[in-house]
Amino acid sequence: MSQFWSAVVGGLTPYVPGEQPKLANLVKLNTNENPYGPSPRVLEALRAEANERLRLYPDPNSDRLREGIAAYHDVTADQVFVGNGSDEVLAHAFLALLRHDKPILFPDITYSFYPVYCGLYEIGYRTVPLTETFEIRVDDYLGPNGGIIFPNPNAPTGRLLDRAEIERLLQGNPDSVVVVDEAYIDFGGLSAVGLVARYPQLLVTRTLSKSHALAGLRVGYAIGQAHLIEALNRVKDSFNSYPLDRFAQAGALASMQDRAYFESICSRVVATRERLVAEMTQLGFEVLPSAANFIFARHPGHDGAALAAALRERSIVVRHFRQPERIAPFLRITVGTDAQCDALVDALKALC
Numbered sequence: 001m002s003q004f005w006s007a008v009v010g011g012l013t014p015y016v017p018g019e020q021p022k023l024a025n026l027v028k029l030n031t032n033e034n035p036y037g038p039s040p041r042v043l044e045a046l047r048a049e050a051n052e053r054l055r056l057y058p059d060p061n062s063d064r065l066r067e068g069i070a071a072y073h074d075v076t077a078d079q080v081f082v083g084n085g086s087d088e089v090l091a092h093a094f095l096a097l098l099r100h101d102k103p104i105l106f107p108d109i110t111y112s113f114y115p116v117y118c119g120l121y122e123i124g125y126r127t128v129p130l131t132e133t134f135e136i137r138v139d140d141y142l143g144p145n146g147g148i149i150f151p152n153p154n155a156p157t158g159r160l161l162d163r164a165e166i167e168r169l170l171q172g173n174p175d176s177v178v179v180v181d182e183a184y185i186d187f188g189g190l191s192a193v194g195l196v197a198r199y200p201q202l203l204v205t206r207t208l209s210k211s212h213a214l215a216g217l218r219v220g221y222a223i224g225q226a227h228l229i230e231a232l233n234r235v236k237d238s239f240n241s242y243p244l245d246r247f248a249q250a251g252a253l254a255s256m257q258d259r260a261y262f263e264s265i266c267s268r269v270v271a272t273r274e275r276l277v278a279e280m281t282q283l284g285f286e287v288l289p290s291a292a293n294f295i296f297a298r299h300p301g302h303d304g305a306a307l308a309a310a311l312r313e314r315s316i317v318v319r320h321f322r323q324p325e326r327i328a329p330f331l332r333i334t335v336g337t338d339a340q341c342d343a344l345v346d347a348l349k350a351l352c
């Protein structure tokens with residue numbers, strides 16, 4: 001029935017998210033969710049929100065939440081934009097800030113939603129190969145471009161770019177918007193938010209899906225100087241004035257305010273990651289250094305797809321990417337609880 005489709009829909013190549021299996025009792029290590037629950041204060045805030053006021057529209061500007069995020073990052077509320085997951089924030093950034101005459105740049109191995117947004121908004125792009133060791137080389141991003149975007153730490157590699165290198169990238173690109181997607185920064189890197197005051201072209205995006213254990217609530221945000229935030233608001237208010245419902249605003253605010261809780265779950269994940277890296281290295285895996293809540297690993301004696309399928313038979317789900325070919329030998333494994341990682345290591349001992 002595609003005769004009813006618009007030309008643009010026919011030409012899209014949509015993003016394929018990791019599987020959300022309906023089976024119970026799976027060890028689910030495929031979509032980088034946090035293995036721990038959100039802060040008890042979040043649940044309390046959500047319960048308090050379940051009342052007759054749901055008949056009213058939520059605050060379209062999420063003022064209290066933006067103030068809470070601003071306080072957390074020591075910026076002002078007009079430097080904060082919030083959206084329905086950072087995917088929505090990123091989508092608006094592509095349209096508002098990255099759609100220019102020249103192609104934008106991003107790594108050849110990166111978050112696979114970026115080329116999808118380029119397709120949706122008809123934005124030209126050029127991918128820049130990571131080095132042999134899967135690192136971003138700033139010198140490759142210093143030519144003419146319509147904007148730059150990359151995750152830090154990068155996905156699915158987990159590799160971190162130092163803040164000094166990000167600063168060098170910004171100094172070499174004074175006229176391009178640079179978007180640093182910090183979906184995983186709470187698991188091990190220094191944030192670029194501290195550079196926002198000095199660089200008018202820098203936009204940093206964040207999500208509560210991973211470090212705050214709130215993937216189900218759908219809240220993400222961006223921090224940048226007010227002129228960049230205004231551009232995002234112009235797109236938002238041309239698309240959906242109420243992207244965050246009452247629950248999302250209240251729950252996200254409570255989470256931002258419970259810093260001690262979320263820092264404690266992040267450190268647990270980091271401790272488990274270090275243990276998992278050591279054990280997988282023992283089994284003969286090559287594991288890239290990770291600053292995220294997942295690891296990217298390959299075994300010289302085993303095919304990536306076959307290993308993922310064999311784990312699945314043992315009720316353990318990890319993510320495998322067939323493309324680009326360079327990463328086909330790798331598995332991307334979310335760091336779960338200690339018990340989940342033990343189950344993974346036991347299965348791998350039997351397989352490798």
Ligand SMILES: *Cc1c(COP(=O)(O)O)cnc(C)c1O
Nearest residue numbers: 085086087111151183207209220
């Ligand atoms: C998970 C992820 C996102 C999206 O997060 P949501 O806030 O859940 O939409 C954005 N960028 C990268 C690199 C991610 O891995």
